[in-house]
Amino acid sequence: MAINKKEEFTVEEQELAEFAKAIAHPARIAILKVLAQKQSCICGEIVEVLPLAQSTVSQHLKELKNAGLIQGTIEGAKSCYCIDPEKFRRFRTTFDTLFALVKNSGCC
Amino acid sequence: MAINKKEEFTVEEQELAEFAKAIAHPARIAILKVLAQKQSCICGEIVEVLPLAQSTVSQHLKELKNAGLIQGTIEGAKSCYCIDPEKFRRFRTTFDTLFALVKNSGCC
DNA sequence: AATGTATATCGCAAATATACGATAGGATTT
DNA sequence: AAATCCTATCGTATATTTGCGATATACATT
Numbered sequence: 001m002a003i004n005k006k007e008e009f010t011v012e013e014q015e016l017a018e019f020a021k022a023i024a025h026p027a028r029i030a031i032l033k034v035l036a037q038k039q040s041c042i043c044g045e046i047v048e049v050l051p052l053a054q055s056t057v058s059q060h061l062k063e064l065k066n067a068g069l070i071q072g073t074i075e076g077a078k079s080c081y082c083i084d085p086e087k088f089r090r091f092r093t094t095f096d097t098l099f100a101l102v103k104n105s106g107c108c
Numbered sequence: 109m110a111i112n113k114k115e116e117f118t119v120e121e122q123e124l125a126e127f128a129k130a131i132a133h134p135a136r137i138a139i140l141k142v143l144a145q146k147q148s149c150i151c152g153e154i155v156e157v158l159p160l161a162q163s164t165v166s167q168h169l170k171e172l173k174n175a176g177l178i179q180g181t182i183e184g185a186k187s188c189y190c191i192d193p194e195k196f197r198r199f200r201t202t203f204d205t206l207f208a209l210v211k212n213s214g215c216c
Numbered sequence: 217a218a219t220g221t222a223t224a225t226c227g228c229a230a231a232t233a234t235a236c237g238a239t240a241g242g243a244t245t246t
Numbered sequence: 247a248a249a250t251c252c253t254a255t256c257g258t259a260t261a262t263t264t265g266c267g268a269t270a271t272a273c274a275t276t
Contacts (some may be wrong), residue, residue, distance in 0.1 A: 003265070004231080008159045009134035013141075021132035025116035025234085029206065033121075034157045036209040044252065051116045056235050058254060063233095077252055083213040092207055098137065099200055103145040105191040107233035111235070112261080133264085150220065164265050166224055171263095185222055185273040 016098065019091040021054060022067035028060050032083065035070065041080040124206065127199040130175035135160060136168050140191065143178065149190040 006014060023029055027050060027082050034046050043061065047054045061081055064070045068087040114122060122195045131137055135158060141157055142154050172178045176195040181188050 001145045004135050005159060009138055013134035013137045016137055017132050017134045020128040024125050024129035024132045026114050026121035027234095029121045029124055029170050030117055032206065032210060047253095051113060052234095053238075054238055054253075059234080062254085070248075074242090074253090079253060083210050085211050085213060086126070087206060088210050092203075095200075097204065098131070098140065099196060101138060101194050102191050105193060105274080106145045113235075135264095147252095155223095161266055162223075163225080163267075166263080170224085182223090182272085187223060 002071075005092055012094065012097070014094070016091075016094045019069070021096065022064055022069050024079055025030045025060070031057070031060055031064065035081060035083050041082040042087075043081055046081075120202065120205070124199075124202045126175055127177070127202065130170075130172055133168070135165075136172055138163070139168055139172065140177070143189060143191050149183075149188040151187045151189055157213050 004029075006017070009017075023032070031046055031052060034049055035041060038045065043057075047057045050057055052060075061070070061072065065081075067082060069091070070081050071084050072082075089105050110179050114125070117125075128179050131140070138158060139154055142157055146153065151165075152168075152171065154163045158165055160168075169178070169180065173189075177192060177199070178189050178208060180190075
Protein backbone atom coordinates (compact mmCIF):
# COMPACT_ATOMS: atom_id res chain seq x y z
CA MET A 1 0.00 0.00 0.00
CA ALA A 2 0.84 3.66 -0.20
CA ILE A 3 2.46 3.09 -3.58
CA ASN A 4 3.21 6.32 -5.37
CA LYS A 5 0.58 6.86 -8.04
CA LYS A 6 1.61 10.38 -8.93
CA GLU A 7 3.31 9.23 -12.11
CA GLU A 8 -0.04 8.20 -13.51
CA PHE A 9 -1.21 11.76 -13.94
CA THR A 10 -0.25 14.26 -16.62
CA VAL A 11 3.01 16.19 -16.52
CA GLU A 12 1.10 19.45 -16.11
CA GLU A 13 -0.85 18.10 -13.16
CA GLN A 14 2.36 16.89 -11.54
CA GLU A 15 4.13 20.18 -12.17
CA LEU A 16 1.36 22.30 -10.68
CA ALA A 17 1.11 19.94 -7.71
CA GLU A 18 4.86 20.32 -7.12
CA PHE A 19 4.68 24.11 -7.20
CA ALA A 20 1.67 24.09 -4.91
CA LYS A 21 3.37 21.77 -2.47
CA ALA A 22 6.32 24.14 -2.32
CA ILE A 23 4.11 26.93 -0.95
CA ALA A 24 1.88 24.58 1.07
CA HIS A 25 3.50 25.62 4.33
CA PRO A 26 3.25 29.05 5.96
CA ALA A 27 6.95 29.04 6.78
CA ARG A 28 7.85 28.75 3.12
CA ILE A 29 5.45 31.53 2.18
CA ALA A 30 7.01 33.68 4.87
CA ILE A 31 10.47 32.90 3.51
CA LEU A 32 9.41 33.96 0.02
CA LYS A 33 8.04 37.22 1.39
CA VAL A 34 11.28 37.99 3.20
CA LEU A 35 13.32 37.28 0.07
CA ALA A 36 11.01 39.50 -1.97
CA GLN A 37 11.07 42.40 0.47
CA LYS A 38 14.76 42.42 1.22
CA GLN A 39 15.63 42.27 -2.47
CA SER A 40 18.88 40.82 -1.22
CA CYS A 41 19.44 37.27 -0.16
CA ILE A 42 20.83 36.73 3.30
CA CYS A 43 19.98 33.38 4.79
CA GLY A 44 20.84 34.34 8.36
CA GLU A 45 18.25 37.10 8.35
CA ILE A 46 15.55 34.64 7.46
CA VAL A 47 16.43 32.50 10.45
CA GLU A 48 16.22 35.58 12.68
CA VAL A 49 12.77 36.52 11.45
CA LEU A 50 11.16 33.08 11.48
CA PRO A 51 10.10 31.22 14.65
CA LEU A 52 12.04 28.14 13.60
CA ALA A 53 15.43 26.60 14.21
CA GLN A 54 18.23 27.21 11.74
CA SER A 55 18.22 23.62 10.53
CA THR A 56 14.49 23.73 9.90
CA VAL A 57 14.76 26.93 7.88
CA SER A 58 17.60 25.41 5.89
CA GLN A 59 15.34 22.45 5.10
CA HIS A 60 12.49 24.69 3.93
CA LEU A 61 14.93 26.63 1.75
CA LYS A 62 16.04 23.37 0.21
CA GLU A 63 12.46 22.44 -0.67
CA LEU A 64 11.83 25.83 -2.28
CA LYS A 65 15.05 25.37 -4.21
CA ASN A 66 14.07 21.86 -5.33
CA ALA A 67 10.79 23.22 -6.64
CA GLY A 68 12.80 25.84 -8.52
CA LEU A 69 11.04 28.82 -6.95
CA ILE A 70 14.29 30.14 -5.48
CA GLN A 71 17.94 29.91 -6.41
CA GLY A 72 20.80 29.60 -3.96
CA THR A 73 24.46 30.35 -4.42
CA ILE A 74 27.33 30.31 -1.99
CA GLU A 75 28.54 33.83 -1.28
CA GLY A 76 31.72 33.37 0.70
CA ALA A 77 30.81 32.01 4.10
CA LYS A 78 27.17 32.95 3.67
CA SER A 79 24.55 31.56 1.35
CA CYS A 80 22.66 33.80 -1.00
CA TYR A 81 19.09 32.85 -1.76
CA CYS A 82 16.83 34.71 -4.12
CA ILE A 83 13.55 34.30 -5.91
CA ASP A 84 13.41 32.99 -9.46
CA PRO A 85 10.72 35.22 -11.02
CA GLU A 86 10.74 33.13 -14.19
CA LYS A 87 9.69 29.98 -12.36
CA PHE A 88 7.10 31.95 -10.46
CA ARG A 89 5.58 33.16 -13.71
CA ARG A 90 5.43 29.59 -14.86
CA PHE A 91 3.71 28.68 -11.59
CA ARG A 92 1.13 31.38 -12.17
CA THR A 93 0.55 30.36 -15.77
CA THR A 94 -0.02 26.74 -14.76
CA PHE A 95 -2.33 27.78 -11.97
CA ASP A 96 -4.25 30.14 -14.22
CA THR A 97 -4.85 27.33 -16.70
CA LEU A 98 -6.63 25.44 -13.94
CA PHE A 99 -8.38 28.56 -12.73
CA ALA A 100 -9.68 29.30 -16.21
CA LEU A 101 -11.30 25.88 -16.34
CA VAL A 102 -12.77 26.22 -12.90
CA LYS A 103 -13.93 29.81 -12.60
CA ASN A 104 -17.13 29.49 -14.60
CA SER A 105 -18.01 26.05 -13.37
CA GLY A 106 -21.67 25.99 -12.46
CA CYS A 107 -23.00 24.24 -9.43
CA CYS A 108 -25.99 21.97 -9.06
CA MET B 109 9.71 17.25 18.32
CA ALA B 110 7.65 17.96 15.23
CA ILE B 111 5.49 20.36 17.19
CA ASN B 112 3.10 22.27 14.98
CA LYS B 113 4.42 25.78 14.46
CA LYS B 114 1.95 26.78 11.77
CA GLU B 115 -0.05 28.91 14.20
CA GLU B 116 2.89 31.24 14.57
CA PHE B 117 2.48 32.64 11.08
CA THR B 118 -0.06 35.14 9.80
CA VAL B 119 -3.62 34.18 8.96
CA GLU B 120 -3.02 35.02 5.30
CA GLU B 121 0.03 32.80 5.16
CA GLN B 122 -1.89 29.96 6.75
CA GLU B 123 -4.83 30.42 4.42
CA LEU B 124 -2.74 30.41 1.26
CA ALA B 125 -0.81 27.39 2.54
CA GLU B 126 -4.11 25.55 3.11
CA PHE B 127 -5.34 26.30 -0.40
CA ALA B 128 -2.01 25.30 -1.88
CA LYS B 129 -1.98 22.07 0.05
CA ALA B 130 -5.41 21.24 -1.33
CA ILE B 131 -4.07 21.25 -4.90
CA ALA B 132 -0.66 19.85 -3.94
CA HIS B 133 -1.52 16.44 -5.35
CA PRO B 134 -2.08 15.60 -9.03
CA ALA B 135 -5.10 13.48 -8.18
CA ARG B 136 -6.87 16.45 -6.65
CA ILE B 137 -6.02 18.66 -9.62
CA ALA B 138 -7.40 15.95 -11.90
CA ILE B 139 -10.58 15.80 -9.81
CA LEU B 140 -11.05 19.57 -10.11
CA LYS B 141 -10.60 19.35 -13.87
CA VAL B 142 -13.23 16.62 -14.15
CA LEU B 143 -15.69 18.62 -12.05
CA ALA B 144 -15.05 21.71 -14.18
CA GLN B 145 -15.43 19.94 -17.50
CA LYS B 146 -18.48 17.86 -16.70
CA GLN B 147 -20.29 20.89 -15.31
CA SER B 148 -22.31 18.31 -13.39
CA CYS B 149 -21.15 16.58 -10.29
CA ILE B 150 -21.16 12.81 -10.35
CA CYS B 151 -18.76 11.21 -7.93
CA GLY B 152 -18.82 7.78 -9.58
CA GLU B 153 -17.53 9.19 -12.83
CA ILE B 154 -14.51 10.60 -11.06
CA VAL B 155 -13.67 7.18 -9.68
CA GLU B 156 -13.91 5.71 -13.17
CA VAL B 157 -11.57 8.28 -14.68
CA LEU B 158 -8.89 8.27 -11.98
CA PRO B 159 -6.38 5.46 -11.45
CA LEU B 160 -7.26 5.20 -7.78
CA ALA B 161 -9.54 3.14 -5.56
CA GLN B 162 -12.96 4.47 -4.63
CA SER B 163 -12.01 5.01 -1.01
CA THR B 164 -8.93 6.98 -2.00
CA VAL B 165 -10.90 9.24 -4.31
CA SER B 166 -13.44 9.80 -1.55
CA GLN B 167 -10.63 10.87 0.73
CA HIS B 168 -9.24 13.35 -1.82
CA LEU B 169 -12.74 14.75 -2.29
CA LYS B 170 -12.98 15.23 1.45
CA GLU B 171 -9.75 17.19 1.51
CA LEU B 172 -10.88 19.45 -1.31
CA LYS B 173 -14.12 19.96 0.57
CA ASN B 174 -12.31 20.78 3.81
CA ALA B 175 -10.28 23.39 1.99
CA GLY B 176 -13.56 24.81 0.69
CA LEU B 177 -12.63 24.51 -2.99
CA ILE B 178 -15.55 22.19 -3.67
CA GLN B 179 -18.96 21.65 -2.18
CA GLY B 180 -20.67 18.31 -1.76
CA THR B 181 -24.34 17.53 -1.31
CA ILE B 182 -26.17 14.24 -1.14
CA GLU B 183 -28.32 13.74 -4.20
CA GLY B 184 -30.39 10.68 -3.47
CA ALA B 185 -28.14 7.66 -3.41
CA LYS B 186 -25.34 9.53 -5.14
CA SER B 187 -23.20 12.39 -3.97
CA CYS B 188 -23.00 15.60 -5.91
CA TYR B 189 -19.72 17.46 -5.83
CA CYS B 190 -19.09 20.74 -7.52
CA ILE B 191 -16.55 23.52 -7.57
CA ASP B 192 -16.97 26.62 -5.42
CA PRO B 193 -15.86 29.40 -7.79
CA GLU B 194 -16.04 31.97 -5.00
CA LYS B 195 -13.43 30.16 -2.93
CA PHE B 196 -11.32 29.69 -6.00
CA ARG B 197 -11.34 33.42 -6.66
CA ARG B 198 -10.24 33.94 -3.10
CA PHE B 199 -7.44 31.43 -3.67
CA ARG B 200 -6.31 33.34 -6.72
CA THR B 201 -6.44 36.67 -4.95
CA THR B 202 -4.35 35.37 -2.07
CA PHE B 203 -1.87 33.83 -4.46
CA ASP B 204 -1.67 36.98 -6.54
CA THR B 205 -0.82 38.99 -3.46
CA LEU B 206 2.24 36.82 -3.01
CA PHE B 207 2.97 36.85 -6.71
CA ALA B 208 2.86 40.64 -6.81
CA LEU B 209 5.51 40.79 -4.11
CA VAL B 210 7.67 38.26 -5.79
CA LYS B 211 7.47 38.95 -9.50
CA ASN B 212 9.86 41.91 -9.60
CA SER B 213 12.23 40.56 -7.05
CA GLY B 214 15.77 41.05 -8.31
CA CYS B 215 18.49 38.48 -7.94
CA CYS B 216 22.07 38.86 -6.84
C1' DA C 217 -38.25 -7.74 2.57
C1' DA C 218 -34.16 -8.84 0.01
C1' DT C 219 -30.82 -7.43 -3.15
C1' DG C 220 -28.03 -4.28 -5.44
C1' DT C 221 -25.59 0.29 -5.97
C1' DA C 222 -23.16 4.36 -4.48
C1' DT C 223 -20.50 6.56 -1.24
C1' DA C 224 -18.32 7.46 3.36
C1' DT C 225 -15.69 5.88 6.96
C1' DC C 226 -12.62 2.70 9.66
C1' DG C 227 -8.39 0.42 10.23
C1' DC C 228 -4.14 -0.40 8.70
C1' DA C 229 0.58 -0.04 6.31
C1' DA C 230 3.91 2.61 4.05
C1' DA C 231 5.74 6.92 2.71
C1' DT C 232 6.56 11.67 3.35
C1' DA C 233 6.79 16.00 5.93
C1' DT C 234 7.94 18.68 10.00
C1' DA C 235 10.99 19.96 13.50
C1' DC C 236 15.00 19.89 16.33
C1' DG C 237 19.76 19.16 18.20
C1' DA C 238 24.21 17.73 17.03
C1' DT C 239 27.72 17.87 14.01
C1' DA C 240 30.59 18.77 9.93
C1' DG C 241 32.92 21.81 6.88
C1' DG C 242 34.07 26.03 4.72
C1' DA C 243 34.96 31.03 5.46
C1' DT C 244 36.42 34.86 8.38
C1' DT C 245 38.48 36.82 12.21
C1' DT C 246 41.64 36.99 15.79
C1' DA D 247 47.01 28.37 13.72
C1' DA D 248 43.02 28.77 16.60
C1' DA D 249 38.69 30.35 17.42
C1' DT D 250 34.50 31.78 15.58
C1' DC D 251 30.70 32.27 12.44
C1' DC D 252 27.50 30.58 8.93
C1' DT D 253 25.14 27.07 6.74
C1' DA D 254 24.21 22.23 5.18
C1' DT D 255 23.47 17.73 6.45
C1' DC D 256 22.71 13.69 9.55
C1' DG D 257 20.09 11.36 12.84
C1' DT D 258 15.99 11.04 15.22
C1' DA D 259 11.18 11.63 16.89
C1' DT D 260 6.68 12.62 15.73
C1' DA D 261 2.88 13.97 12.69
C1' DT D 262 0.65 13.85 8.49
C1' DT D 263 -0.40 12.08 3.95
C1' DT D 264 -1.30 8.53 0.71
C1' DG D 265 -3.39 4.40 -0.50
C1' DC D 266 -6.09 0.24 -0.10
C1' DG D 267 -9.49 -3.29 1.45
C1' DA D 268 -13.24 -4.09 4.37
C1' DT D 269 -17.17 -2.50 6.25
C1' DA D 270 -21.16 0.47 7.20
C1' DT D 271 -24.85 3.23 5.67
C1' DA D 272 -28.24 5.09 2.80
C1' DC D 273 -30.90 4.92 -1.10
C1' DA D 274 -32.89 2.21 -5.12
C1' DT D 275 -34.64 -1.83 -7.36
C1' DT D 276 -36.78 -6.11 -7.58
